[in-house]
Amino acid sequence: xxxxxxxxxxxxxxxxxxxxxxxxxxxxxxxxxxxxxxxxxxxxxxxxxxxxxxxxxxxxxxxxxxxxxxxxxxxxxxxxxxxxxxxxxxxxxxxxxxxxxxxxxxxxxxxxxxxxxxxxxxxxxxxxxxxxxxxxxxxxxxxxxxxxxxxxxxxxxxxxxxxxxxxxxxxxxxxxxxxxxxxxxxxxxxxxxxxxxxxxxxxxxxxxxxxxxxxxxxxxxxxxxxxxxxxxxxxxxxxxxxxxxxxxxxxxxxxxxxxxxxxxxxxxxxxxxxxxxxxxxxxxxxxxxxxxxxxxxxxxxxxxxxxxxxxxxxxxxxxxxxxxxxxxxxxxxxxxxxxxxxxxxxxxxxxxxxxxxxxxxxxxxxxxxxxxxxxxxxxxxxxxxxxxxxxxxxxxxxxxxxxxxxxxxxxxxxxxxxxxxxxxxxxxxxxxxxxxxxxx
Numbered sequence: 001x002x003x004x005x006x007x008x009x010x011x012x013x014x015x016x017x018x019x020x021x022x023x024x025x026x027x028x029x030x031x032x033x034x035x036x037x038x039x040x041x042x043x044x045x046x047x048x049x050x051x052x053x054x055x056x057x058x059x060x061x062x063x064x065x066x067x068x069x070x071x072x073x074x075x076x077x078x079x080x081x082x083x084x085x086x087x088x089x090x091x092x093x094x095x096x097x098x099x100x101x102x103x104x105x106x107x108x109x110x111x112x113x114x115x116x117x118x119x120x121x122x123x124x125x126x127x128x129x130x131x132x133x134x135x136x137x138x139x140x141x142x143x144x145x146x147x148x149x150x151x152x153x154x155x156x157x158x159x160x161x162x163x164x165x166x167x168x169x170x171x172x173x174x175x176x177x178x179x180x181x182x183x184x185x186x187x188x189x190x191x192x193x194x195x196x197x198x199x200x201x202x203x204x205x206x207x208x209x210x211x212x213x214x215x216x217x218x219x220x221x222x223x224x225x226x227x228x229x230x231x232x233x234x235x236x237x238x239x240x241x242x243x244x245x246x247x248x249x250x251x252x253x254x255x256x257x258x259x260x261x262x263x264x265x266x267x268x269x270x271x272x273x274x275x276x277x278x279x280x281x282x283x284x285x286x287x288x289x290x291x292x293x294x295x296x297x298x299x300x301x302x303x304x305x306x307x308x309x310x311x312x313x314x315x316x317x318x319x320x321x322x323x324x325x326x327x328x329x330x331x332x333x334x335x336x337x338x339x340x341x342x343x344x345x346x347x348x349x350x351x352x353x354x355x356x357x358x359x360x361x362x363x364x365x366x367x368x369x370x371x372x373x374x375x376x377x378x379x380x381x382x383x384x385x386x387x388x389x390x391x392x393x394x395x396x397x398x399x400x401x402x403x404x405x406x407x408x409x410x411x412x413x414x415x416x417x418x419x420x421x422x423x424x425x426x427x428x429x430x431x432x433x434x435x436x437x438x439x440x
Contacts, residue, residue, distance in 0.1 A: 015120070060392065118325075179191070229255070232255075261299070
C-alpha cells in the first residue's frame with residue numbers, strides 16, 4: 001500500500017458488494033448510512049464521541065493508487081477496478097462533535113451519497129470511531145473518578161503503535177492532562193510527561209549494594225529537583241528518604257507503582273511532611289482504572305498514571321458501533337434481525353436540557369422533518385456538517401474545544417449518570433413518530 005492511502009483499511013466484502021452493485025446497476029442509487037450503538041458497554045451510563053476529525057482526515061486519503069489496485073485486482077473484475085482507479089468520495093457527512101455524549105440509538109454519523117461510495121467507508125468509519133470513542137468513554141469515567149486531580153496517559157506499551165497515538169488523543173479529549181507518547185505530543189500537541197522507570201534505578205546496582213541514591217542523583221542532575229523520582233524499586237521508606245536527601249525538600253514528586261497504593265500514599269505523605277518536603281507531590285500508577293481511582297479519592301494522591309485500562313481494558317477495544325443503511329432513494333429501509341434491528345430513515349437528533357443546564361433527553365427525528373418542539377426546555381442540535389460534496393467543511397474546532405465540550409457535558413449530566421455502578425443510560429433517547437420519516 002502506498003504511504004498515505006487509507007483505501008485498504010477496509011474489509012474485502014465492501015469491494016465485492018461494490019462489484020455486484022456496479023454489475024446490476026444499483027451502485028448509483030442515493031443512500032443514507034448511519035453509525036450508531038444499539039447499546040452502551042456493560043456498566044456504562046454514557047458514551048463519548050471521539051475520532052470524527054481523524055475519520056475526515058483519513059477520508060481525504062481514501063484513494064486507489066497502483067499499490068492498492070494491485071491488491072484488489074486479485075479478486076475484482078476489470079470494470080470495478082477501473083471504477084476504483086477514479087474513485088473519490090463526493091457525498092456528505094454529518095456527525096456528533098468530538099467530546100459530545102452518545103447514547104443507545106444516537107445517530108452519531110450520517111453518511112450520504114451513492115451506495116457505491118458510501119459502502120466503501122463502513123470499516124474505516126467504524127474502526128476509527130469504535131476505537132477512539134471507547135478510549136474517550138473509559139477515560140472520561142476515570143477523569144470523573146479523579147475529581148479534579150490530573151491523570152497522565154501512559155498506555156503506549158500495551159497496544160499497537162498507531163493505536164497508542166490515537167488513544168492518547170482520545171484520552172486528552174476526555175480530560176487527561178498529559179501523555180507519555182511523544183508521537184502524540186508531536187502530532188496533536190498534547191502535553192508530554194515522563195521521567196524514569198525501575199530500569200534506571202536497577203542500572204545503578206553495584207556488586208555489593210543497591211545504590212538507589214546514585215540513580216536519584218543522576219536523574220536530578222539531568223532533570224532538576226522538580227523531577228519525579230520512582231521510590232518503590234526496593235523499600236519505599238528508604239526510597240523516600242534517599243529521594244529527599246538527594247533532591248532536597250523542593251523535590252517535585254515521588255511515584256509509587258506497586259503495592260497497596262492507598263496505604264503507601266498515606267505513609268509517604270507523612271514521611272515527606274516529616275522531612276520538610278511538604279510541597280512534594282505523590283504520583284501513583286500501576287493497573288489503575290476508574291474503580292481503583294475512585295477508591296483512592298480520599299487518599300493523599302496528587303496525580304494518577306493510567307495505562308492498560310484506558311487503551312485495552314474495560315473501555316476498549318470497541319464501543320459497539322455499527323454502520324447501517326437506513327434510506328434508499330428517500331425510502332426508509334431497516335434491518336429486522338433478532339437483537340440486531342435498525343431503525344429506517346435518515347435521522348437527526350436534538351438534546352433537551354432544563355434551564356439549569358441539566359440534560360433531560362435526546363430526541364431522534366426524521367432528517368426530512370422539522371426538529372421537535374422543545375416545550376419549555378433548552379435544545380441543541382447534535383449533528384454538525386463534517387464533509388460536503390466530498391470536501392471537509394472549514395472548521396476551527398480544536399482538541400481544547402472538545403475537552404471543554406465534554407467537561408461542560410459532565411456537569412450537565414443528571415447525578416445518576418456519573419455513577420460507576422450498573423444502571424440505565426444517563427438520559428433516555430426518544431424517537432419521534434416513525435410514520436413521519438418517509439419522504440413526502
